[in-house]
Amino acid sequence: MEYNEKEIVKSYDAKLMWRLFKYAKSQWLILTLSIIMMLFVTGVDLLIPYITKIAIDDYITPVSQEIYFTDTSDENATFSINSRGIVFPGLIARTFDASPYATKGQIYRGPERYYLIDDYTENLSGSGAEIEIKNGTILINGASYTAIPLTDDQTDAFKSYNKTQILILTLTLGAILLLNFAFSFAHTYLLNYASQKIVYSMREQLFSHIENMSLSFFDKNPVGRLVTRVSNDMENINEMFTNVIVTSLKDFLLLIGTVVVMLMINWKLTLIALSTMPLVLFSAQIFRMKARAVQRQVKIKIAKINATLAENINGMKIIQIFNRQETMFNEFDTINADYLKSSIDETKVYAIFRPTMNFAYSISLSLLLWFGGGDALSNLVELGVLVAFVSYTQQFFRPIMDLSEKFNVFQSSMASAERIFMLLDEETTICNPPQPKRFEADAFRGEIEFDNVWFSYDENPKEVEDYVLKGVSFKIKKGESMALVGATGSGKTTIISLLNRFYDIQKGRIYIDGVEIRDLEIESLRSQIGIVLQDVFLFAGDIKGNIRLNDENISDERIHEISKYVNADGFICKLPNKYDQEVTERGSTLSAGQRQLLSFARALAFDPKILILDEATSNIDTETELLIQDAINKIIHGRTTVIVAHRLSTIQHVDKIIVMSKGEIVEIGNHQELLEKGGMYYDLYKLQYKDN
Template sequence: MMKEVDQMASVASPKSVFRRLLKYLSPHRGLLTLAFVLLAIGTVADVLGPVLIQRFIDNYLTPKHFPILPLVLLAAGYLLMQVASAGLNFVQLVMFQNAALKMIQTLRIEVFGKVQRLGLAFFDRTPTGVLVSRITNDTEAIKDFYVTVLSTYVKDAMMLVGIFAAMFFLDLRLALFCVVLAPLIVVTMVLYRKWSSRVFHQARRKLSQLNAKLNESLQGMYLIQAMRQQERLRREFSAVNQEFQAARLRNIQINSLMLRPLIDVLYFAALVVIIYFFGFQSFHRIIDIGVLYAFVNYLERFFEPVNQMMQQLNVFQQAMVASERVFQLLDQTLYAPTQKLESAGDDRGTAAAAPVITSGKVSFDNVSFSYDGETEVLKNISFTAYKGQTVALVGHTGSGKSSIVNLLMRFYPVVQGQIAIDDIPLDSYSDDELRSKVGLVLQDPFLFVGDIAHNIRLGSHRIGDEEVVNAARFVQADTFIEKLPHGYTEPVRERGSTLSAGQRQLISFARTMAIQPKILVLDEATASVDTETEEAIQIALEKMRRGRTTIAIAHRLSTIQDADLILVLHHGEIVERGTHQELLAEKGLYHKMYLLQQGGREAVQM
């Protein structure tokens, strides 16, 4: 069963999470202040309604005194207050929620931007579905906090203050009794938060696991159907779904006990006390019916905001748990190694010019590397590739070929040893400089939704239509592109599913050549291409390598026989180096690999 990996920084406390959420209000202080003022005015208008009705009952209805002008003014005042309350509440609600939507938009962009900057080590440890859940489900829960919870709490808090003021105005003793109810309500809220927090955390974890399992199943659908694994995946998904349902059921049970039912009990108890108080007073003196009506009305109005606040506690608690998970992601420190360069780049801009890659000379000096900090996948790697040279990396699976490329591309930080380009440490180059001068062609090319030209240009405004066509022509991709119904504007679906593997690879070649790199990194670039297309691509590769430093990972030794230097890796170490002919003459590991691929009859002991 896939479990969420907790490699993220912890948040100090719920209070710090809440304060951090409130910080997102700062850019909208002006709009929110105006909304609060309108809310206060609307609340005053709403609270004064029962007072006017009390005056009508006690001053006019009970004594049966009905002067026209005072009654008209009283009715007009009541109607005006109700209209003002409704109108002002509508305007402030729209203003407040407009600010809330802007805040959550800012947060979502911040979270997405943070994920783009995280290093590959983070993605190695964290399932994709978990990240999707945090960016979508968790930020949606935070949106509910801003849009519904916060506005409801502010509105209802103002309403409670107004109701208390009106109660003290009508009768001090009954108002003090209602004040006694406040601690009971607060205790109920605190207990609810304490008991529900664990349940919400569990539910969120299970939801993340559901997303992770769903993402894994969709991405591996070909293999699942080919290997007839549908029933196994269904059972695993059903098990996680059952655990999620159980967590949600516990949440419902807590809500059913501690939200409206418990508050309703307090309301009816308070109503009984008020009726008893006025009934007892009626034995000794005449009571004001208007005051009784106003108090019963205010009591109902008092508990209605409390009920709304209690109902929103469910949403609030989910939002707090979701916020903690999102802030954990925002506080993640597993940055891509390039990020420290971006922050330092401004300082270098004022003190000294940032280095620029000119010739493209690449050198590794005693580089060792481990993904987990324990097992070394590279051990004392040293070599130099000069401008115009091709250095090929060969070896069995797990020998460290891709790790060398990952370090050169700065996907992972160099901890031991040094990598230099043009004799300048790799860390000294800015992210833009490195990415614009090092071209990477992967074994499995990735295409984005859009069109052919978009996938070659990748949003770069520096690459015009002419450069796109020239890059495609350079790698001989123009032959099939121009045969497509829409040519370079032919739509590309997710991951280029409507194109063949060879066509996707040719587009990735054109994408690389469009930036005119100084260094070319090839990760078995012809592995997904048929034999006929491979011959054309080999011609393109020869043109691409000309005048550039090329680092090529090769599984088929026939594709790198003309390399200037071949490095043979075994268990993370360079065990042989030389040209194709030199390595064959040594009759070592490379010779055995070559014989295996050529179908040699000699006995080979690996």
């Protein structure tokens, strides 16, 4: 099937997620460690505003501060008043053991100085109590309590104590932040490491799957689209693991934790801060629907660009030869403009969402400052609480604002995952049978038989005209050479494709050594067949790497020996680096003849018992043709050989010549026999040698 991006309509698919998590199983330990560290980082994010609140309300601008009375000899006493020592619970207020101290009081910050209230135990900060000081007494909501003014020395001692507590808080916060940095680094590193390993496994599986697909699959799928699957789509999966799944878990925990802490501090301010949530939820729903539609369009258009780009680059020589640059540019410009329009539509959706979230945050912050600021002035709310709520509100809206980017990544990842799994689920039409047979190398003979073979590139041919081969039958004995000749489109190349089982036939049988090739293990079959194509493909690397195709079992000495045998050593030794000479992609720096000689060396390096030569001498100069013809005469010796050729002069020595026309065999015989028949082969011969 052809992978059409228009089929992708889901923004979330539980089955896809489950399949993705199966790949994550191998990294569960690393992911678990990363999540544990993420929990610590989230806890620190929740802790920082709370520590700020403690610093402001308890030590920077406290309305009142809780103290305990003790003996002046108590080492915990900060200073003394009227022969009584004063002890501050400090940072350990919630774990402070008050049992040794019988009574407690408050130090109150008056308009001009500090006072000790020794018979009042409630904290006045944020209480909203009406307070008035008169003649050594303090009136709290009309009730009278003793107020002892602190001396300058006592005030300095009190402030010095608070400065010490602030320093302790600062150092504690600094230590926590350093630890948080280490945990954050480890969390990010481990998460990205695990994600890369997951994508590495998926990419290897996908590449291996593509390698084993039949040629009919590549006939229907553009190279650009397949490259997009292995590269761009895999990168989208990586982005989802690193920037969406785990970080979304952190955002969710941060949102829940923020709300819980806010409710614990002041539930009224919490309701005010979250009053814009209906607007947020409504906007998020609209954004989700709009973003899904534009994302789908963007994916369709970028796939078209990739496919068009790959096609144009591969065919650049033809484009330039026929001077079609402007035409192809206009075609690409149309596709590119279409993609631009979809991208602008996408930008509009995302450009509206974030300002909407900023607007909702601004409203919440304004309401919080208005109501919270008024309560702070009325001493109904502590200043530190208001400052903490401003931080928590910002912390609450931050992940919501990031929702647009994360939804973008998630949407792309879901589409990418679906396309990747569609590709992985595509079963090759060429596969091994349940119990495949293997050839023993020593016992392999190389006998070939086509028995009434019918074949069409259309999987469901309906008419006879749909078939490329029609009832083809012939036999080649061990060590025999056979040539296929005929007009273009007569089915010659199709025969060699079927012999390698690149395609499966619709009717008939193909036998190798008496075994039907569909009963053979594909690797065993192809390991016995060497092929030299007209269009030689060379990989980026060096000369010897292209001969051995990364098979380290083929030694350098063997490569040198083979290259001399097929006449390739002559030009190789003239290269600056000889066998280590760098080869560009497709061997563009080498001539057609040099590439052809390398292909002979490559075929012979694997010592196949069956050799296929497909137009091996076409488009070659006369001098190189003589070298190639000599190489052919050498390498076909003792091998079953199938030669596809247009030049009849190159096949006069073969044992058998098959003349093809419109997918059918019209003549079989050797060169002399076919000339004597005076049929189609005779006509082809006359056309090629009419001048002689």
